Amino acid sequence: MKEQFNKDGYIIIKNFFNKEEIALIYTEARKLFAIQIERVLGKKVDINNKDEFEQAMFDFFEADFTTFVNTGKQVQHLISLHRLGTDPKIVDLLKSIGYDFPIIGVRPAMQFNSRYLSKGGSHWKLGAHQDWRTGQGSLDSIVMWFPLVDCGEALGSLQILPASHKDGLLKADTSGYLGSIQEDLPEEQYVQTEFEVGxxxxxxxxxxxxxxxxxxxxxxxxxxxRYNNIAEGTFQERGFPMPYIYKPEADLVTPNFPEKQHLETVFA
Ligand SMILES: O=C(O)CCC(=O)C(=O)O
Known part of the structure; x- marks a missing residue:
C-alpha cells in the first residue's frame, strides 16, 4: 500500500468504512438542516425523501442564507464526524503509509456541493489545486476524501492527476481554497474517481x-x-506552522441575548 501511495500519490480503499457509520453522519447532517428548514420554511421535510429534502435545501438556501451558512457550519461539528476522524482504523492506515506520529491537520470538513447551493456560481466546485498550499503542514500531509452517498462522474466526484504529488508546489493564483493552479496541466491525464458509500x-x-x-x-x-506527521523533519524545523484561523466573533451574534429569564428557564 505504501509503495503504491508513494508512486501514484493516492490510493482508493474499497469498503474502508462501515456503511452504517457513514449513514449516521449523513443522517445527522440532514437532521440539522431539517430543523432549520422547518423553522425557516415552516414545513417538515422527510430527510429520507432525497428529492423532496434536497429541494427544501435549495429553498432554505434562497430563503435565509445566513441561517443556511450557520447550519452548514454546525454540521462541521457533528460528534459522529469527529469520531470517525479519530477512529483507530484511520490511525493504523496513516501508520501503514509511513506516519510515525499522526496529528490532525485541521477540523474535518463536510461539503454539500450543488450549483443550487451557490451564490454567483463559483464556489460549489474547486479548480485544480494542491491542498498543501492551505495546510502547509508536514511534507507527507495526507487528505482523506469520501462521499456520504454513492458518487461518480455525474455527481461531480473528485478528479485527480496521478503522480502529480512529485511535481512540487505549483504556482497558484491565491493561497485560499479557491486558488487554482496557474501552470499547464495535462488535461488527458486526469482520473475520474468513483465511490460507493464506505x-x-x-x-x-x-x-x-x-x-x-x-x-x-x-x-x-x-x-x-486532513492529517500531518509530527515526525516529519521539515515540519519540526519550521516550528509546526498552523495557517488555519479559528476565532470567535467580536460582537454578540444575537444582540441583547440572553436575558436573565432565559437562564432561569434553562436551569429551573
Ligand atoms: O470535494 C471537492 O469537490 C473538492 C474538495 C477539495 O478538493 C479540497 O477541499 O481540497
Missing part, C-alpha cells in the same frame, strides 16, 4: 485534484479529513 480516497496534499462537474439536481455530500 470507500475512501487517501491522497498526498501535493496531489493535484479538482472537483468534477455535478450535472445532477442532487447534492454531492462529501467529507475531507
Amino acid at each position: 470507500d475512501l480516497l487517501v491522497f498526498s496534499a501535493f496531489l493535484v485534484h479538482r472537483s468534477g462537474e455535478n450535472i445532477t439536481k442532487n447534492i454531492r455530500w462529501s467529507v475531507q479529513l
